[in-house]
Amino acid sequence: MQLDxxxxxxxxxxxxxxxxxxxxxxxxxxxxxxxxxxxxxxQSVLLDMSAxxxxxxxxxxxxxxxxxxxxxxxxxxxxxxxxxxVQALFELVRMHRIFSIYNTRDEALAAL
Amino acid sequence: MMASNGSSAASDIGILLAAQPGGKTRxxxxxxxxxxLSLHERSLLQRAVEHxxxxxxxxxxxxxxxxxxxxxxxxxxxxxxxxxxRYHYLDPQESLGRFVRRLELDQEHRYWLADAMQVPLExxxxxxxxxxxxxxxxxxxxxxxxxxxxWGLYTGTFLMACDKAPADESMERLMxxxxxxxxxxxxxxxxxxxLADLLDGSRRLLAAQANPVIIGxxxxxxxxxxxxxxxxxxxxVKVAAGAVIGPNVAIESGAFIDQNAHLRDSVVMFDxxxxxxxxxxxxxxxxxxxxxxxxxxxxxxxxxTLLAVLTPDRQSATHRMLGGVLRLAxxxxxxxxxxxxxxxxxxxPRVTIPLPRGSQPQPGQVDVNLALPEARPGNIPxxxxxxxxxxxxxxxxxxxxxxxxLVGPTPRSAHxxxxxxxxxRDLYDEYRCGLFNEALLQGTAATTPEDQFAGDALACASQxxxxxxxxxxxxxxxxxxxxLWHPGPLGITRSAATxxxxxxxxxxxxxxxxx
Numbered sequence: 001m002q003l004d005x006x007x008x009x010x011x012x013x014x015x016x017x018x019x020x021x022x023x024x025x026x027x028x029x030x031x032x033x034x035x036x037x038x039x040x041x042x043q044s045v046l047l048d049m050s051a052x053x054x055x056x057x058x059x060x061x062x063x064x065x066x067x068x069x070x071x072x073x074x075x076x077x078x079x080x081x082x083x084x085x086v087q088a089l090f091e092l093v094r095m096h097r098i099f100s101i102y103n104t105r106d107e108a109l110a111a112l
Numbered sequence: 113m114m115a116s117n118g119s120s121a122a123s124d125i126g127i128l129l130a131a132q133p134g135g136k137t138r139x140x141x142x143x144x145x146x147x148x149l150s151l152h153e154r155s156l157l158q159r160a161v162e163h164x165x166x167x168x169x170x171x172x173x174x175x176x177x178x179x180x181x182x183x184x185x186x187x188x189x190x191x192x193x194x195x196x197x198r199y200h201y202l203d204p205q206e207s208l209g210r211f212v213r214r215l216e217l218d219q220e221h222r223y224w225l226a227d228a229m230q231v232p233l234e235x236x237x238x239x240x241x242x243x244x245x246x247x248x249x250x251x252x253x254x255x256x257x258x259x260x261x262x263w264g265l266y267t268g269t270f271l272m273a274c275d276k277a278p279a280d281e282s283m284e285r286l287m288x289x290x291x292x293x294x295x296x297x298x299x300x301x302x303x304x305x306x307l308a309d310l311l312d313g314s315r316r317l318l319a320a321q322a323n324p325v326i327i328g329x330x331x332x333x334x335x336x337x338x339x340x341x342x343x344x345x346x347x348x349v350k351v352a353a354g355a356v357i358g359p360n361v362a363i364e365s366g367a368f369i370d371q372n373a374h375l376r377d378s379v380v381m382f383d384x385x386x387x388x389x390x391x392x393x394x395x396x397x398x399x400x401x402x403x404x405x406x407x408x409x410x411x412x413x414x415x416x417t418l419l420a421v422l423t424p425d426r427q428s429a430t431h432r433m434l435g436g437v438l439r440l441a442x443x444x445x446x447x448x449x450x451x452x453x454x455x456x457x458x459x460x461p462r463v464t465i466p467l468p469r470g471s472q473p474q475p476g477q478v479d480v481n482l483a484l485p486e487a488r489p490g491n492i493p494x495x496x497x498x499x500x501x502x503x504x505x506x507x508x509x510x511x512x513x514x515x516x517x518l519v520g521p522t523p524r525s526a527h528x529x530x531x532x533x534x535x536x537r538d539l540y541d542e543y544r545c546g547l548f549n550e551a552l553l554q555g556t557a558a559t560t561p562e563d564q565f566a567g568d569a570l571a572c573a574s575q576x577x578x579x580x581x582x583x584x585x586x587x588x589x590x591x592x593x594x595x596l597w598h599p600g601p602l603g604i605t606r607s608a609a610t611x612x613x614x615x616x617x618x619x620x621x622x623x624x625x626x627x
Contacts, residue, residue, distance in 0.1 A: 057418070084407045084408070084411075087404075089411065089413065091391065091404065091407075092390055092395075093389070093390060094389070094391045
């Protein structure tokens with residue numbers, strides 16, 4: 001699971017770019033292993049999901065787990081540039097009400 | 113047959129365009145051609161055929177394209193609708209005129225032209241404007257602009273002169289502005305051009321239905337589920353506790369909506385599982401495929417806890433054993449039926465099929481014994497006798513006993529008979545055709561309690577419903593026993609299936625009458 005991490009200037013936040021197309025049972029452990037240290041070290045994390053085209057229930061579970069970690073430390077986790085199929089899944093399972101989702105990177109940065 | 117002066121109201125031949133390559137694409141996103149997607153348990157293709165049949169068409173020429181196999185599998189011979197299907201392949205670049213010329217139709221007659229991608233919401237209007245020398249296209253108004261529905265009643269001459277392909281954008285302009293045409297306005301038709309159109313069609317069907325909440329046979333709605341009108345729930349649907357259904361929701365047959373799912377403004381296709389707690393809003397779901405109309409995306413959800421295809425219950429060993437025992441128990445009934453037809457039949461075991469003068473040569477007598485006589489393929493008497501002998505309708509024995517007269521080569525509904533020329537109507541008035549299942553045309557919901565046989569037969573044929581099969585067998589057995597007790601056609605006279613023509617239903621009595 002490849003994740004690129006970019007520091008946001010003048011902020012305690014960071015942008016994590018997911019390079020994989022899938023987030024499913026096959027790579028969800030690697031995703032959590034790589035993302036959790038980032039979540040613990042930063043107050044605000046923006047997840048660039050533009051490359052993701054497929055998320056299954058274990059992927060959704062991993063994202064929820066990350067959100068719980070961030071909420072416990074009163075931080076922020078924002079998702080942006082979500083592909084339409086993934087957005088449709090989020091709406092189907094009502095997760096669009098739980099996560100902060102933005103159309104573009106700029107919108108997500110402005111909301112910090 | 114049609115008069116050739118252009119003033120006749122109806123045509124007995126329809127041209128159904130079920131292929132429009134290169135133009136309006138039928139969206140295969142949900143796995144099957146859009147015209148075969150079910151809207152309130154009837155696909156657009158089925159609705160198109162029903163409109164044509166009710167409009168008087170006995171023969172329908174179907175233009176096929178990429179989805180030929182699926183469409184032919186669905187329509188088959190057309191016997192289900194009491195009409196005859198003729199299939200033709202439409203070349204993508206072929207003009208409508210050239211295609212119609214291939215059909216070798218009479219130039220002077222009028223023909224219904226029908227587009228399966230757009231189907232009128234209501235039955236076809238009676239078109240009889242003598243000023244319309246070339247034909248009468250059916251149109252609808254889109255914000256003041258007149259649009260062509262793809263349907264109309266045209267002369268053969270006009271159709272043969274059309275030099276545009278059916279998918280050509282200029283076809284609509286031609287159909288609205290050509291000389292001799294007299295457009296007839298109707299409501300906006302149902303359309304399957306896009307999935308958004310399909311969802312909109314479902315909304316309009318819901319708005320048009322007389323009862324705001326329709327729940328089909330054998331459906332189970334949990335008492336703690338909430339239904340908000342307007343809603344259409346098909347047959348064999350299960351809705352679990354806490355689910356909220358509506359408004360503007362159509363759930364097709366065999367679907368299962370699990371606990372606390374919330375459905376609004378959506379269509380759930382047949383045999384689809386919708387998981388717990390899901391929020392289905394502005395969506396068409398078919399199996400694992402989900403079409404979100406607002407996002408304009410179709411995606412597959414592989415997680416079976418969210419969406420899934422429900423396969424019919426596989427019969428357990430106990431179930432299969434029970435079925436075998438049931439068949440054995442019912443076996444004597446078949447023997448009883450055979451005894452009735454073979455032993456008790458009259459001296460004249462043959463049935464004559466009367467036809468109006470001048471329409472077709474008299475096909476002669478038909479031997480309707482269960483052992484069918486050798487006959488040439490396509491022979492009308494053979495096809496008729498096969499149809500009736502292989503169909504488990506009440507009244508079958510009456511044909512074999514010669515009590516029942518079959519009229520014409522095709523069984524027809526009362527409505528279809530009313531649309532027919534007088535010579536045919538007279539024949540139907542004189543000789544009742546009893547072996548007709550009107551529910552096939554009307555749908556189960558439209559049948560009256562009298563049409564119990566027809567409704568059960570429809571359920572057996574369309575759903576393989578064991579309960580309906582048992583009910584049908586029970587009714588049939590009752591009729592047989594009653595007939596044994598009181599020989600004669602009385603029992604069959606009481607059956608709606610033998611008197612499908614409405615007006616004189618109470619007084620209808622089928623008697624043997626040599627022709």
